[in-house]
Amino acid sequence: MRDPSARRSGDSARGAAAGAVVASRLSGGMLDRLPEEVAPVDELDAYRVQLATHGLLSSAGFGRQAGWKIGCTTPVMQAYLGIANPCAGGMFQANVWHGRHTFSVRGPRRLGVEGEVAVRIASDLPRRAAPYKVDDVVDAVGACTAAIEVVEDRYRDYPELDTPTLIADDFFHHSCVLSRQDEQLDPSRLRDVTATMAINGEEIGSGRGADIMGDPMSVLCWLANSCIEWGASLLAGDIVLLGSLVQTQWVVAGDAVTVKNEPLGEVRAEFVAG
16 A cells, blocks of 8 residues: 655656656566655546656657557456456557557567457547536547557566556557448447457457447546546547457467457457567
């Protein structure tokens, strides 16, 4: 348990925590617990640290923020990570790919894959007096897509790491590969999509959109309202990964991963030695 009284105050602590997270991210090393005096004390504090990391990562060559990923939105992923609520992270333009992509695997970090459904936001969802409702966010969606999220275990011992620190570091996000964008599918129908993931031709998992908290649009609504609480907002053009339909699978060099989504299409990621 962290001692809040040992912590620096306000922006100073968040800036120091963000600097430590980004330094670890860029070094290729493994992140451990942050120093007591700067570590985020709860999830809200962690998201404010996360926003500070985004500015630093953009300046370091990651490019503009391209959207968001949401993790722990299905029972299988909540059980796998031992976290009972959704957790979000930022995504950056330099790490968004389309159709298929080849990734380098380098130690000591390891890469994993998740089969996702995602949306592209067509209109801004700024702060307003009343919270957004599901119908509001449905109207804001411009396209739906299947995706592979590539996640990265860049932590000394992530099962022992506190959730706020994972959130501050974008909750495992590394990159994503998107399928074609379907502008005709009603976002309300995402609960009915089905997907399978195969590694080297062997099916290893499947799921349907309703696994994502009953309705992927409910998760998008959670993000729209939560972003405002953190000090951000969903913007037109943002891509949002809404959650994985299969448990994370860790990959090695030589693996080829395919996600087939009905009706959103196919997406592929291949992994080679770095």
